[in-house]
Amino acid sequence: MTATAVVGIGELVTCDGEADGAHPGGPGLGLRTDAALVVEDGRVAWIGDSADVPDADHRIDLEGRAVLPGFVDSHSHLVFDGDRAAEFAARMTGERYDGGGIGVSVGATRAASEHRLRELVGRRVAEMRAQGTTTVEIKGGYGLTVDDEARSLRIAGEFTPETTFLGAHVVPPEARGDRAAYVELVTGPMLEACAPHARWADVFCEPNSPHAFTEDESRAVLTASRAAGLELRVHGNQLGPGPGVRLAVELGAASVDHCTFLDEADVSALVDAADTTIATLLPGVEFSTRSPYPDARGLLDAGVSVALATDCNPGTCYSSSMPFVIALAVREMGMTPGEAVWAATRGSAKALRRDDVGRVTVGGPADLTVLEAPSHLHLAYRAGVPIARALVTRSGGWVDSPRP
């Protein structure tokens, strides 16, 4: 067994401390200054003051830098080919997003070779890790045939155990004449082919898009997926008010993502379900679609469990950066820097029903992010500056990344 002492940590954020308001009614940021930890075979073996650190085989002196739990990005769509930058540019001059561009990515993804898709996903995952993300969820959803969805999930599974079946992303162009037949395909042969490669099932439940799925269609996909052994997550209330949040809570989904347009009943459903269903906010989407931001402040004050993720995808947010998301959460959604860090680590881990990642704890994996800065406040303060990187990672099959 090899032990590495990491000393000189100016600020250690464990997200495993006494309640301090970083999360409604839950553990707090657990801040320690002048801290050290010992890592043995990829796990945290000791946490304490730098002055008390035990002997170890190796020693890394971080010279006052801050250390956080590795970011947990619980919502991404990394398996795609094609470019939709022109769609983004059109939105910046007033075009509305309605999900129609997903068909463009579907065409390019179907046409790509397996080798190329694997390379694209690998590059995107590396980009995430270089910005401090150590756990990632990856959805399919740009294949939309039995074979193309199974292929996407097989590739995603090479990078993470958190893979999500999203055959119900949109109704593909060739199926538009018969939506019911497409839902039957998704709940039948496509689910059967994909379930062995997925932990989760998701659906784009959105009555405000002609391309996405109604409440009844979404319920059919989610209940069939649950019966096939998958756990549930939902894209809900992204483009306008709708049934997504209530459906997610009714079915005990782990997370309902976007939550941009909520009414009082949605918020109270999320408060009641705070231990089960996390509201995952994706402010990079509002940035990239020029939409109003979700009311994170109101949700936290009401007692909703909130997570943050990138939603990295070619349409609504082609950013893989959790630090960018944290900066938006602080600047645009009224979250404190501490709340935003908690939501991007422990909160996002909860959205994946993971208790091992998203916190720094003795016995847990040494999935750590180190900042080129003395405190977590700098993530929002130095927006756009690449100060975060993964230090040591083990979860999801990722390997060690070098010390800074």
Ligand SMILES: N=CN[C@@H](CCC(=O)O)C(=O)O
């Ligand atoms: N809304 C559904 N899916 C993605 C967008 C996908 C796309 O436009 O390519 C999202 O989470 O925003």
Ligand SMILES: [Zn+2]
């Ligand atoms: Zn999404």
